Amino acid sequence: MSGELKREMLAMGAAARDAARTLRESSNDTRNEALRVAASALRARVPEILFANAEDLKAAADSSAAMRDRLTLNGKSVEAAARGLEAIAALPDPLARVLAHWKQPNGLDISRIATPIGVIGMIYESRPNVTADAAALCIKSGNAVILRGGSDSVRSSRAIHAAMLDGLQAAGLPEACVQLMQTTDRAAVGEMLQGLGGAIDLIIPRGGKSLVARVQSEARVPVLAHLEGICHVYVHKDAKLEMARAIVLNAKTRRTGVCGAAETLLIDKAVLSSHGIAILNDLKSVGCEIRGDESIRAVFPAAKAATEEDWRTEYLDAVIAVKMVDGVEDAIRHIETYGSHHTESIVTEDAATAERFLAALDSAIVLWNASTQFADGGEFGMGAEIGIGTGKLHARGPVGVEQLTTFKYVVRGTGQTRP
């Protein structure tokens, strides 16, 4: 990377840090105004956003259909982004929270209050709408953000970013609250991972395995991990047949490309014939490829043979790995061995077994009698999310505006000194 580019990036970091200070002290009304004006600006800028998107699509003519699909915008998706900004503006102020408050025997009055994290570095891939969503979640939570989108979507992201700047200007907030990296040089990502001279407090990567692997090996600043979702559904022997069929079909096929989609189905030995075959036929009838272990293939010959690798694979596609298990402990063992600690569901009418499953698994989200596709900030009532955290630290599960805050202790005394 050229020295000039490095200097430019350090300047972005310094500008973000200054902007974060202003944003931290801004009112919720000011931040909401920025979001509402940005929503109007998105609508006003539809023609130029779609023109930019058409240019991106032209440049991506040789890419896969799935990639082009993620990249494509239309009037409806821009309107959805605008409504998303308005929905985030309508959320309660995440910074107006006293998280705890108590008095010590010596009279010290201690509060733990929510504060912004500071400067967030967001690294993502081809979906251009992330530019609007991530910017809005950061503004609402009082954080400055440096966005680095995929090079494929750079023109679309710039057009969306222009609308965000309209909002910041109208609200009297610094433009550096939301900076979009203009270069497509990959070395710039490395510079972000070094923290831009101490300016970045947190990196949030959203993307495929190679991006996440790079972030994990290079980052010198804290990372809010968004890894893959190898989500499981376990059909227990006491599952209602119709409920199990509906949940498995929804968990796998409602949308196959989301991180909360089920990737592995565990069917209890006791209901392999009674429930298993019906469930597998449902999946097959909608075009889902089934990869089963020997026990599955014995009762469902249409299944391909699953390999060890299948248990560790996030397909994000119409493919499912299916295994027979012998009781809840066997299911728990499989999930702890092969899972990614994202989201797992048990289908059963037996409360004790369900509670055992919910307690034993160390995943961010564990469900009883519900589809794994509920792993989503909107479905959790958080309004919007920047992703689903799979790490152990700071935040797990849907990361919404509250999860983009930290806290500080405010202590009010009357002259106390420590003995």
Added chain:
Amino acid sequence: MSGELKREMLAMGAAARDAARTLRESSNDTRNEALRVAASALRARVPEILFANAEDLKAAADSSAAMRDRLTLNGKSVEAAARGLEAIAALPDPLARVLAHWKQPNGLDISRIATPIGVIGMIYESRPNVTADAAALCIKSGNAVILRGGSDSVRSSRAIHAAMLDGLQAAGLPEACVQLMQTTDRAAVGEMLQGLGGAIDLIIPRGGKSLVARVQSEARVPVLAHLEGICHVYVHKDAKLEMARAIVLNAKTRRTGVCGAAETLLIDKAVLSSHGIAILNDLKSVGCEIRGDESIRAVFPAAKAATEEDWRTEYLDAVIAVKMVDGVEDAIRHIETYGSHHTESIVTEDAATAERFLAALDSAIVLWNASTQFADGGEFGMGAEIGIGTGKLHARGPVGVEQLTTFKYVVRGTGQTRP
């Protein structure tokens, strides 16, 4: 590092992961029994602990007095460690907390419940009592821990570790819940920072600048930062003289070697003569070296000249940097420029000025009319702490048993699928 050592360390990681699973499912009573038996074992083992400590001190004959002081144990300090374990056992169960609970319109019942983090890697320096404190905080919070103490205190730490194992055995918990690294090879720390093959969820470093710098540059797993405390006291123009004298003297000199000790004093221009000189005389009379800017030296000629470096220095000694500031905004600017975001205090009778200081500063702990030496888990009512976090993520300020937990979402449904 030899291949054998590396294999041994990976085996420690795997053992810790297994132990963490058992610990996660253990009851609070079981974990408390381990702590109480360990406390008795510490008392029973006083002779061998002091013998081991004498060996450590013999080997450290050429070390500095401060280092030998940190290393030294006696009957009283071992008793303090034993009482510390009992106090941690008496704390409420940090895992029995429902952090949030709500119902979605579709009937999904969502709880956010506290869970252990998993396996913690604790890297510390010469204080051998940290072996007992850190082990106890991790056991109480359901986390397995791998301890890597300073090589100077390795014999003392082993003797204390033996008492912790007595406790685990008596409670029927795996010994691998608390492992002490036996080697003094520095390469072993590097291996921990790589995460021991995915076994370590969190690294907590406690020690000097060079240790922390190494951890920050090498760690491939999340780190709970415990950096230096460049703590400030600001004496505002509306400070009561006697209160300001008492707070400054306590903040600087109660104990100079703790991270909550004040390192920089900011005196408002308006009270430089009326308050400043009395405060500086107090400090001088107890042997504290004063390094002042020009304005300070003009009214207090005994002060040495402060350099730019002094504003960035954590002395941990009887030395204080003193600067004249012109109003609360000037004080805030200085602290944001030079501080380490640990703990800052304002002394004033003016509530509006105090609230401005408390709101504007982005430090883990901000105090009004109280000594910075209150930056301590015990003083905050948390019972005990593993240190004071200075990062922005997961936990800031005193890190006690609650801060050593994370959470998961438990979702109970009745067959819901996502539209």
